Structure formats: C-alpha cells, structure tokens
Amino acid sequence: MTVRHEAGQRLRRLLAVLTWLARVRRAPVAELAERFGMSPEDLVADLELAACCGLPPYTPDQLMEIMVDEHEVVAELGDELAQPRRLTPAEGFALAASGRAILATPGSDPDGALARALDKLDAALGAAGSLRIDLGGDPHLAELRRAVDEGRQLRVRYYSLSSDEETERVVDPWALVALDGRWYLDAWCHRADSERRFRVDRLVDVAQTGDVVDHPAPADGAAMGDAPEGPAAFVPGPDAVVAEVLVDPAGMWLVEAVPTLSVEPARGGRTTVRLAVASTVWFERLLLRLGPHAEVRGPKELVGAGRSAAERLLERYREAVPPAD
Amino acid sequence: MVDRLERLTNLVLVLLRDERPKSLREIADEVPGYPSEGEARRQAFERDKRSLREGGIVVTTTPIEGPDQIGYLIRPDDFYLPALDLDADEQAALNLAVAGVHLGDPSGRDALWRLGLPAPVGARPVADIKALPGLPALWDALRAGAVVEFGYRGERRHVAPALLRFRGGWWYLVGFDVDKDAGRTFRVDRMDDVPRPGPAGSARLPDAFDPEAALPDEPWRMGEDEPERVELLAGPEVAALVEQQMRSASVLERRDDGSVVLALEVTNVDALRSWLLELGEHVVVLGPPDVRAAMVDWLTSLVDRPPPTRGVGRSKAGAS
Numbered sequence: 001m002t003v004r005h006e007a008g009q010r011l012r013r014l015l016a017v018l019t020w021l022a023r024v025r026r027a028p029v030a031e032l033a034e035r036f037g038m039s040p041e042d043l044v045a046d047l048e049l050a051a052c053c054g055l056p057p058y059t060p061d062q063l064m065e066i067m068v069d070e071h072e073v074v075a076e077l078g079d080e081l082a083q084p085r086r087l088t089p090a091e092g093f094a095l096a097a098s099g100r101a102i103l104a105t106p107g108s109d110p111d112g113a114l115a116r117a118l119d120k121l122d123a124a125l126g127a128a129g130s131l132r133i134d135l136g137g138d139p140h141l142a143e144l145r146r147a148v149d150e151g152r153q154l155r156v157r158y159y160s161l162s163s164d165e166e167t168e169r170v171v172d173p174w175a176l177v178a179l180d181g182r183w184y185l186d187a188w189c190h191r192a193d194s195e196r197r198f199r200v201d202r203l204v205d206v207a208q209t210g211d212v213v214d215h216p217a218p219a220d221g222a223a224m225g226d227a228p229e230g231p232a233a234f235v236p237g238p239d240a241v242v243a244e245v246l247v248d249p250a251g252m253w254l255v256e257a258v259p260t261l262s263v264e265p266a267r268g269g270r271t272t273v274r275l276a277v278a279s280t281v282w283f284e285r286l287l288l289r290l291g292p293h294a295e296v297r298g299p300k301e302l303v304g305a306g307r308s309a310a311e312r313l314l315e316r317y318r319e320a321v322p323p324a325d
Numbered sequence: 326m327v328d329r330l331e332r333l334t335n336l337v338l339v340l341l342r343d344e345r346p347k348s349l350r351e352i353a354d355e356v357p358g359y360p361s362e363g364e365a366r367r368q369a370f371e372r373d374k375r376s377l378r379e380g381g382i383v384v385t386t387t388p389i390e391g392p393d394q395i396g397y398l399i400r401p402d403d404f405y406l407p408a409l410d411l412d413a414d415e416q417a418a419l420n421l422a423v424a425g426v427h428l429g430d431p432s433g434r435d436a437l438w439r440l441g442l443p444a445p446v447g448a449r450p451v452a453d454i455k456a457l458p459g460l461p462a463l464w465d466a467l468r469a470g471a472v473v474e475f476g477y478r479g480e481r482r483h484v485a486p487a488l489l490r491f492r493g494g495w496w497y498l499v500g501f502d503v504d505k506d507a508g509r510t511f512r513v514d515r516m517d518d519v520p521r522p523g524p525a526g527s528a529r530l531p532d533a534f535d536p537e538a539a540l541p542d543e544p545w546r547m548g549e550d551e552p553e554r555v556e557l558l559a560g561p562e563v564a565a566l567v568e569q570q571m572r573s574a575s576v577l578e579r580r581d582d583g584s585v586v587l588a589l590e591v592t593n594v595d596a597l598r599s600w601l602l603e604l605g606e607h608v609v610v611l612g613p614p615d616v617r618a619a620m621v622d623w624l625t626s627l628v629d630r631p632p633p634t635r636g637v638g639r640s641k642a643g644a645s
Contacts, residue, residue, distance in 0.1 A: 007329045007330060007333060007376045008375070008376040008377070008378075008379030008380040009379070009380070010330050011330060011333045011334065011337075011376065011377070011380040011382075012379075012380040012381060012435065012438070013438070014330065014334065015337075015380070015438075015439075016435075016438030016439065016441075019438070019439070019441040020438075020441055020443070022441070023441055035443055036438070046330065049328055049330055049331050049334075050331075050334060052331060053331055053334040053335050053338065054335070054338060055335075055338055055339060055342060055355075056339070056354075056355045058357070082441060083405045083406070083408065083441075084405070084406040084408070084409055084439065084440040084441055085381075085404060085405055085406060085439045085440070085441075086381070086383075086403055086404055086405065086406055086439070087381070087406070087436050087439055087440075088381040088432075088435075088461070089461035089462060089464060089465035090430075090432040090435075090456075090461040091381065091432045091433070091435050091436035091439060092436065092461075092464065092465075092468075093432070093456075093460055093461045093464040093465075094423075094428055094430070094432035094433040094435075094436055094456065095419065095422075095423065095432075095433055095436040095437070096464070097426070097428070097454060097456075097460075097491075098422045098423045098425070098426035098428065098433050098454075099418075099419060099422040101422070101425075101426045101452045101454050101491070102421070102422040102425055102426060102451070102452070104452075105451060105452065112418070113412075113414035113415045113417070113418040114415070114418035114419070114421075114422060116415055117411055117415035117416070117418050117419050118419075120409050120410065120411060120415070121409065121419075124406050124407050124409055125406075125468060126468045127464070127467065127468045129488070130464060130467040130468060130488065130489060131464070131488075131489050131490075131491075132488055132489070132490045132491070132537070133454065133490075133491040134490070134491060134492045134493075135452055135491075136492075136493065139569060159562075159563060159566050161603070164562070164605060166562060175449060175451065176451065177450070177451055177452070177453075178451065178452040178453065178454075179452075179453045179494075180453065180494040181492070181493040181494025181495065182494070201566075201570055202566065204565045204566050204569070205565075256514075281605065284605065285602060285603050285604075285605050287627070288602040288605065288624070288627070289598075289599045289602045289603060291623045291624075291626060291627060292623070292626040292627070295630070306627045307627055307628055307630070309605065309606070309627075310624040310625075310627035310628050311628055312605075312606045313602075313605070313606040313609075313624055314621065314624050314625065314628065315606075316560075316606050316609050317609055317617075317620075317621055317624075320558050320609040320611065
C-alpha cells in the first residue's frame with residue numbers, strides 16, 4: 001500500500017467519524033474506536049489532529065470544536081457535517097445490492113423497514129429498479145426458515161452427492177446461507193454427531209420432529225466453512241486427496257465452480273488445476289460434467305475415475321432403451 | 326511539518342466553503358502545508374486530489390478569470406446527498422443487510438460510514454453475491470441512463486443497460502445491444518474489461534423492452550438453442566429429487582421400481598447435460614434421438630480418451 005493510498009483511506013475514515021460525531025455530539029472513545037475499526041490511540045490521534053483543522057485564519061473560533069479526553073469525545077460540528085455524503089458507485093452498488101439480497105431471502109418482509117430504507121436510498125441515488133437479485137427458490141425454504149427462526153428440530157431425507165446415498169437424519173437447523181446460487185442449511189447433524197452444511201436442493205423431505213433444537217448455533221457466528229475472508233461452500237478435510245487435472249479452455253468453468261488449490265498454465269493452451277478430493281463419487285461426477293475437456297494426471301487411483309463413471313452410465317443407456325415411435 | 330491528513334482535511338473544508346472556484350495559489354494561501362515553490366506545490370496538490378478521489382471526494386476543475394486560469398472546488402451536490410430521513414428501524418435494517426451479505430470488499434461498510442450510520446458489528450453472512458470489478462460502473466451507467474461499452478467474447482459491444490440481475494450465483498447485465506438492434510443478456514464476469522459508460526442519457530430502450538422476461542429460471546432453459554422436448558428416466562435413488570427440482574417438467578410415467586419418466590422443454594442442452602451428470606448414473610436421456618446421441622457421444626469420449634497430444638480441438642466434434 002502506498003503512502004498516498006493510506007492518506008485517502010485515513011481521510012475517508014476520519015470524515016466518517018466526524019459525520020457520526022456531528023450527529024451524536026458525544027461518544028465514549030472505546031465505542032467510537034470499535035465502531036470504526038481502529039485502535040483507541042489512532043482514533044484519539046486523528047481526532048486531536050482534526051481539532052486543529054478548520055477554515056482560515058484558523059483562529060480558535062474557526063476550528064472544529066472537538067474535545068477529547070481519555071474516555072470521551074465531545075464535539076459540536078454543526079449540521080452540515082452531519083449530512084449524509086455522496087456515495088461512490090462502488091459504495092452505492094454495495095449498499096443497494098446488499099439490501100436487495102436480504103430482501104430476496106425467504107421470510108423477509110417486502111414492505112418492512114429494509115424495503116422502505118432501500119426505496120429512500122434508490123430515490124436519492126436515482127437508482128430505482130436497477131437491481132434485481134434472485135437467490136433461488138426451493139420448495140423447502142419457507143419450512144426451513146421457520147424452523148431456523150423458531151429453533152425447531154427437523155427430520156430430513158438428504159441425498160448426498162459425495163456418498164450417492166439418500167439418508168434420513170435428525171438435524172438442529174442453525175442458519176440458511178445463499179452461496180454461489182445455491183441455498184445451504186447449516187445445522188447440527190445428530191446422525192454424524194457434528195455440524196454439517198447441507199445443500200437445500202438435495203433435501204428430499206423436511207418435517208419437524210416436534211422437539212426444539214438441543215445443539216444451539218455457535219454464538220459468535222463462526223460456523224464451519226467460514227473461511228477468514230468469507231463463507232465458502234466447501235473446506236477440504238484432512239483425508240482429502242489432491243488431484244491434478246489438466247483442462248482445456250472449455251473446461252475452465254471448473255475453476256469457478258469448485259475450490260482449487262492451485263491453477264497454473266500448461267502447454268497447448270491448457271491449464272493445470274490442483275484440487276482437494278474428499279469423495280470419489282463427487283470427483284467422478286465432476287469429470288462426467290467436464291467430459292472431453294479434462295484429463296486427470298494424478299494420483300494413480302483417480303486417473304481412471306472419469307472413464308469408469310462414464311462406463312457405468314453408458315451401461316444404463318444400453319438398458320434404458322427409448323420407446324419405439 | 327503539517328500532517329498530510331490535516332492538510333487534506335483543511336483542503337476539503339476550504340474547497341467546500343463557498344461555491345466559487347479557487348486557484349491553486351489561493352488554496353495554498355488558505356491551506357497550510359503546501360510547498361512555496363511552484364512545481365513542488367503543484368505536485369503536492371495533484372497528489373492530494375488523487376487522495377481525495379480515493380476517499381470518494383470529487384474535486385471539480387473549472388476555468389476561472391485571471392492569471393491562474395484554472396480553479397478548483399467541491400460542489401456541495403457532489404459531496405452531500407439529499408437528506409435520506411431514515412428512521413431508526415430503517416438504519417438498523419441497512420446495517421444488518423450490509424453485515425449479512427458477503428461481497429468480498431468493504432464498500433458496503435464505507436457506504437454506511439458516508440451516510441453517517443453506525444458500522445455493523447460481527448453478524449453472520451447469509452448470502453454471498455460476489456462483487457465484480459465491472460458492477461459499480463454498470464450500476465452507475467444504469468442510474469445515468471448511459472450506454473456502456475465493453476468487450477465480450479472478443480467483440481466490442483454497445484449496450485443500453487436495463488437491469489443488473491443476480492441469478493443462479495452469477496451477475497447478468499440485461500440490456501439492448503445497440504449494434505445488434507436486439508435485447509441481450511451478458512454475464513458480467515465474462516466481460517473482457519471494465520465497462521465504460523458513455524454520456525448520461527445516451528441510452529434508449531425500446532418501449533416494448535421487458536428486462537424481467539429476459540432470464541428464465543432453470544439453467545436448461547437459459548439458452549438460445551431451438552426448443553426441444555426432452556424425455557428423461559430418473560432412477561429410484563433420485564426420482565423424488567429430480568421431480569422436485571425440475572419444476573417445469575411433467576411426469577409421463579411412474580414405474581413400479583420407483584423410477585419416473587419426465588418430459589421437459591430445453592433450450593440449453595449443455596446446461597441440461599451438466600445438471601444431469603451431477604446426478605451420476607441415475608438419470609438417462611430417453612429422447613429425442615439427437616439429444617440422447619449427443620449424451621452418449623459425450624460419455625463415449627470419456628471412455629475412448631483421445632491421446633493427450635490431440636487435446637483441445639476434438640471437443641466440438643464430440644459434443645455436436
């Protein structure tokens with residue numbers, strides 16, 4: 001990060017603090033520091049500096065009125081600084097998109113406070129009707145939402161892609177999460193006796209058991225699968241095997257679709273992708289979808305995975321003869 | 326030595342104070358900390374303007390009378406938003422929304438800061454709608470009613486934007502392609518570069534244009550293939566799941582072993598193939614013959630692998 005960049009960021013944050021102070025007039029140092037993600041020392045230093053800013057001739061009556069002691073900040077900054085400021089396109093987009101995304105989650109109130117706030121924002125920004133967010137529908141979402149909100153235990157039938165089995169499980173639902181165009185249910189699974197993330201579109205049947213959950217969600221919100229930089233749908237376990245796959249340009253969707261360990265250019269316009277494989281069934285189906293656009297280079301036990309899966313499916317095609325016209 | 330942040334803060338206050346543009350000389354007289362020598366002063370000021378821009382503050386440059394010729398100001402309209410009049414519930418809702426959505430950058434938080442709303446504190450994300458570099462520019466063009474130009478599949482496109490749409494994990498721009506004189510949908514992550522907006526108000530959409538109609542629900546209907554009625558046999562292991570997920574399909578037959586025969590309309594055979602193969606050997610395409618044959622060819626290409634040296638070019642022949 002360059003020094004110049006840092007100055008822009010510091011100014012952005014200082015103005016944010018001043019806008020907030022102009023509205024509340026008085027705030028504890030610790031609370032302000034937490035709210036704006038800075039150390040109390042940096043906050044006090046920046047505010048002391050701001051107290052020396054103002055307009056020429058920089059006599060005391062022309063400076064910003066900010067008093068800082070070790071516990072509290074008191075400021076009299078006037079109405080002007082308290083006004084909301086113009087958003088950059090990135091900020092305006094982020095705010096509108098976040099709000100519209102939450103409105104698109106099941107169970108949100110289309111006429112509630114968020115909808116009203118977004119309408120006001122759209123009106124001020126001239127952006128009405130510019131965004132439409134669809135997080136995907138699923139027949140079970142409403143039922144799952146209700147169970148999560150009310151802390152109700154569920155009995156589900158789940159088709160697991162990684163084991164190719166349909167199983168019945170009792171789960172304590174914690175949260176619904178929309179990732180990469182799919183819904184996931186985070187829950188405590190009594191069958192596995194641990195936390196699990198289920199794909200909602202693989203739930204075949206959902207019913208309440210009549211009991212309340214007995215494993216509540218972790219309070220800090222740090223559920224499994226939450227990588228430091230954000231949520232991820234898949235985290236390789238310690239048993240995963242690392243596969244090396246060579247894909248051509250038409251198979252490069254692989255890089256977007258699954259978490260990869262490395263992606264490197266190879267000869268002939270192809271790309272070497274390394275990925276963690278925790279389930280052979282999952283990997284076989286990935287190879288079926290990649291078809292002629294991928295070639296497994298290793299490890300040895302996975303080199304023939306695509307071929308054997310294709311042979312099994314072709315056998316089904318020979319059995320399932322279409323009706324004669 | 327004046328702290329850089331102090332000079333920047335004073336600069337903002339001075340440029341905002343009255344609506345008259347000020348020359349650099351006047352600015353340097355009023356804001357402490359600029360070098361006295363001409364060229365060094367100019368460089369320091371240019372650097373400050375860049376920092377302000379990075380902080381999201383627009384400095385307007387405009388011609389003025391007198392020897393200095395160029396003046397600078399921050400227009401109040403560029404700096405302030407009209408009052409939003411958000412009540413406490415509405416403010417809280419916006420905070421929760423920003424905390425609940427993972428975009429991959431801090432723009433949402435910065436937006437709340439700039440509106441003078443409290444920053445969110447640790448909530449669990451409920452949705453991930455990945456931010457892409459092109460999105461802010463497209464959103465801004467939509468607001469301004471500006472035609473956008475971008476590269477797509479190696480071609481320059483000029484599009485009157487109608488809607489940014491998130492669906493199935495991807496962002497789409499729905500709009501009217503000016504050169505092709507037709508409605509089009511573009512995947513934003515597949516744009517070759519960050520879209521450049523033309524002049525505000527340059528975008529014209531035909532009266533009958535309906536951006537909502539442009540994107541159907543199911544992946545196998547998001548395409549421009551000739552519509553085909555495809556029949557599938559779903560094995561007992563996945564029959565209930567397939568029936569539930571393929572909402573537009575109709576059931577033709579339920580067999581004693583628990584398997585189901587379904588029919589559905591398809592305009593994107595590649596997407597159908599990908600969806601079906603995720604269910605492994607449990608679903609078979611019964612017809613029509615060309616779709617079934619294409620599926621068999623695809624699978625056969627996995628069994629009779631071409632030697633590695635032949636690689637890329639064969640794929641087309643296998644899929645057609």
